[in-house]
Amino acid sequence: MVLREVVVNSEIIEYNDISGCYILRPWAMEIWELLKEFFDAEIKKLKLKSYYFPLFITENVVQKKKDHFEGFAPEVAWVTKTGNSELEAPIAIRPTSETVMYPYFAKWIRSHRNLPLRCNQWCSVVRWECSNPIPLIRSREFLWQEGHTVFATKEESDEEVLHILELYRRIYEEFLAVPVSKGRKSEVEKFAGGLYTTSVEAFIPNTGRGIQAATSNCLGQNFAKMFEIFFEDENDPAQKKKEKNKRSLVWQNSWAYTTRSIGVMVMTHGDDKGLVLPPRVAPIQVMVIPDPLEDADMTAIKEVCETIVYTLSQAGIRADLDARENYTPEWKHSHWEMKGVPLRIEIDVKDLANKQVRVVRRDNGAKVDIPSTDLVEHVQVLLDRIQDSLFETAKQKRDACIEVVYTWDEFTAAVNDKKLILAPWCDEEEVEKDVRARTEGDLGSAKTLCAPFDQPDLVEGTVCFASGKPAKTWSFWGRSY
């Protein structure tokens, strides 16, 4: 399965004449909308409110917030002209919205009564990566949600970071059937200007690369200092003493997941026939295809097909009928296999006579004849099975790539074998930079993915595979997207 081909052939995207910009077609947007439906409802339970902040950032703000913005600077697209006139100062298109939003947070927040402030927006952002773009995985414009929250205490902030990370895990594992590891990013890899970054990390066995699936950042008070976001804290003894100008800095989080999630799903499940969609995110879960034999009674067959689609739809199953007469059943079979529809129902005259239908699974090709009478429950069971089995299969493949290493030699060998490396590490910034430099190559260098929350025991005296210093943590390493 070659991603660049399958995403086009399955009508997920279309290439655009601007390199790195892609057209998201209905087959992608309907998956995005299904994920959004789940996630948006979950964060609204957490009292997140919808906002829309402008696409643009003034140069002046960009300059003032260098510490944070430097990370994005090389990728920022600048508007310098409108109509035929030059702008007095160039305007940046948001690569992310901290610098757009936080000056207003500073304006809106006066006292503890204005906290927590919880804000989310669904929009597109632009990161003009010069490195080779990849559809959905690394694109110059992509869709995402960005959550930005403000709290009075670090405790609230820490708690939310993990709550959101769990929602991201569920999107990947429960909806996209993609196994991910929750963990903490290294100092080198964390969000620019933040306190610490947690992430869910996926791994693509075919290419031997890790991929950051989503991040949930605790920004600490760094941005509060940068943007002067204070509040009068009634719990602060100084306040009680009515001391003048005594105000506390807020604690902030920011978190996001993007249309990259669809790309990770495509790479995880796709096969030689094309896309394989997990039922929970498949725009169409069941495609019914009549199989007309010579001199067969087509009207009778079509009627049955329509009844089946109706019955399944009534049961909340996303079913459709491909009754086009100008295509052969064989063509339709491979077409809907290419598009990854989880189940195909075939009906011909024999089935009609036997009051049964033939159900074919996309994931393993298994065929089974089912009596038309109890179709709904059978289909529901099959869809659940496919969802589970896609996840289990992906998990086994991913786990088979994990290699535990203790020494530099084992490490470099594992890097060459494109493994998902788990290694004891001293957790020092300089050491990671050194590892990158020493593994630099055509395929890119090895980096930390995350230090998984689920840590193996770190036996007393274990040393770092790279520096030989005492190991502080187990960390995932590998080449990545």
Added chain:
Amino acid sequence: MVLREVVVNSEIIEYNDISGCYILRPWAMEIWELLKEFFDAEIKKLKLKSYYFPLFITENVVQKKKDHFEGFAPEVAWVTKTGNSELEAPIAIRPTSETVMYPYFAKWIRSHRNLPLRCNQWCSVVRWECSNPIPLIRSREFLWQEGHTVFATKEESDEEVLHILELYRRIYEEFLAVPVSKGRKSEVEKFAGGLYTTSVEAFIPNTGRGIQAATSNCLGQNFAKMFEIFFEDENDPAQKKKEKNKRSLVWQNSWAYTTRSIGVMVMTHGDDKGLVLPPRVAPIQVMVIPDPLEDADMTAIKEVCETIVYTLSQAGIRADLDARENYTPEWKHSHWEMKGVPLRIEIDVKDLANKQVRVVRRDNGAKVDIPSTDLVEHVQVLLDRIQDSLFETAKQKRDACIEVVYTWDEFTAAVNDKKLILAPWCDEEEVEKDVRARTEGDLGSAKTLCAPFDQPDLVEGTVCFASGKPAKTWSFWGRSY
């Protein structure tokens, strides 16, 4: 009611440091989401599919499609730099997406089997208007939906134009309680490059200006020619003769409504106390406010308030409780009046004793005591009444501004009186341009708004108010936003 103040005080928007860009706060976004929920479901019934096309347009396309793009050229924002390097050719940010989408329509459409093609996207667009921006009404970046559809025949195209226009009427009249007139735009005012434009037009009595509320365009085959969008037409006799290279041009529509709709609603219903929200789009329909008297049993009152909110919510009414102790009931009353919440429920100890609550209407201030027992049905009835009465009141005010004129003198007088002018017109482009020139002034010139579908009789021999030529139609005229 001054729009620029009320939209900020009611927390609909916040001003941004980039003039003409505004921050949409939850009070605006929740209204936008309620409208979207209705409209998106309706167009999905019409088999519209969701797409997302890139934000950017290459200069090359812009150049090739001058006829259409010229109209937007003065307002286009250009990206010329990414990171620190100049782009080889500047890239435009979409003011609208015809030029982004249609090259791909040409690629995707081969035969009648690919038709109709129905595409919609929810996104933001950028129009760098140099004239004085107005929050929501005329902003440099705004949110909208843009529908783009392709048909084999003009009949299908014409039919959809009107179907969509009716949905726009419903958004304004049934949801936002804003009266609008359906009609056809003049040649001068129609969508650049299209065949004809239909619109719903609103009028703001306080300012005496018309405002284009939404447009539904039939593009005819003009864009099909521009972008070479052909299909093999089985109904075309030439096809049946298997004549080579005989292909037909498609018929296209495009239609959109924007966050301007929220601005029109604000201007239509707002009063000196602030915003007045129609119940159907109010994020909160009922605000419950406890009114604690000295030595009152607050716990008892709060419990009752919570029960009320729960009961109303269970009945599908958007209700909330303002139990904050650091604000007086009076402050809360004016706060929620400013934000336009349709109904306020007050509860004090007396009410508690009498098992009743006091309900206050935002639109007319009417107060009524209702027994707690049958609260839900009373509230439901009141909300419906408010919705209807807001529309009726707005319609009466709008209709009171309509002035029928037959002569140039009557016309100029009506323009000065800021009327919504209905006049017999020869429907000639040159005449409209001439009227504009002759009415040019500090407040802007008078333009056609639309020729209403609902036409008064045009008595034989009636002449154009401006040219004296035979009148072809009745048309609405006035200054506009």
